[in-house]
Amino acid sequence: MTDVLFILFAVVAVGGGVGVVTGRSPVASLLFMVATLASLAGIYVLFEAHFLAAIQVLVYAGAIMVLFLFVIMLLNLGHDYRADLKYGSWFLLSLVVVGLTAGVLVQGLMGTGETGLRAGGAEVAAAIDAAVVEKGAVGVIADPLFTDWVVAFELMGLLLLVAIVAAVVLAKPRERPEGK
Amino acid sequence: MLTPALLVSALLFVIGTLGVIVRKNAIIIFLCIELQLNAVNLAFVALSRYTGIEGQLYVFFVMTVAAAEAAVGLAIIISIFRHYETVSVDKFNLLKW
Numbered sequence: 272m273t274d275v276l277f278i279l280f281a282v283v284a285v286g287g288g289v290g291v292v293t294g295r296s297p298v299a300s301l302l303f304m305v306a307t308l309a310s311l312a313g314i315y316v317l318f319e320a321h322f323l324a325a326i327q328v329l330v331y332a333g334a335i336m337v338l339f340l341f342v343i344m345l346l347n348l349g350h351d352y353r354a355d356l357k358y359g360s361w362f363l364l365s366l367v368v369v370g371l372t373a374g375v376l377v378q379g380l381m382g383t384g385e386t387g388l389r390a391g392g393a394e395v396a397a398a399i400d401a402a403v404v405e406k407g408a409v410g411v412i413a414d415p416l417f418t419d420w421v422v423a424f425e426l427m428g429l430l431l432l433v434a435i436v437a438a439v440v441l442a443k444p445r446e447r448p449e450g451k
Numbered sequence: 452m453l454t455p456a457l458l459v460s461a462l463l464f465v466i467g468t469l470g471v472i473v474r475k476n477a478i479i480i481f482l483c484i485e486l487q488l489n490a491v492n493l494a495f496v497a498l499s500r501y502t503g504i505e506g507q508l509y510v511f512f513v514m515t516v517a518a519a520e521a522a523v524g525l526a527i528i529i530s531i532f533r534h535y536e537t538v539s540v541d542k543f544n545l546l547k548w
Contacts, residue, residue: 277452281459288463288486292470297478304482307463311489314456320496320507330514335485335521342525343478346532355475355539365472369465376461396500412507420508427515434519441526444533 277317283310298349301339308332321408456497463490477528477538488517
């Protein structure tokens, strides 16, 4: 059952990714992206990361994608129904880069390190499952977040504050000088 | 289930890279960068079953950074659109030589 669900979610995620790249209108690409994000949330659930699945749907598929949609509609970009691909040397370059990246990733991810991971994997997974039962799906993330990682967490808050200020300053219309 | 998840992650990352290179629309390029971030998130979540809960914390941080990046990036796109009336990246050539 888990394997069937994983294959289903994986196919939707990869298909959505292809749709993002080949989509003819920006809105279509965005909706493909939402499908990808939702199926990634499903995969997170299969890996027992329930809290991440929830914030993936709420923050990513909800908030960030709506922000993109808002900008597309604000700039009135939904009408150019043509795939604006770069051709010629750019396309060849992209094939080379993609081939090299795929080769490196497959070699790195499928390579020798995994047998070492699998050896200690079972008890780590069991420990995480026990912690989820004991503290709950949110508590298992929140406990290290507010103890060992609290500095990083506070810096994240600072980063978001800076991002808000930067977004407001950048998107604000330029004020014309007096007398013009 | 680790190997298939890492394979899906690699595939999504490569698709995102392809999109960043071949598309001209700045908003689609941003979407493809988000796709790459999500591919890495998937690898983090899959590996967290083997290395501990920290992998899920990294995903949490990556999502926060992605939100900040999307806000600033879209503000830049709005600012550029005001100036050039387009979001096609081959029209922005001020820094090209």
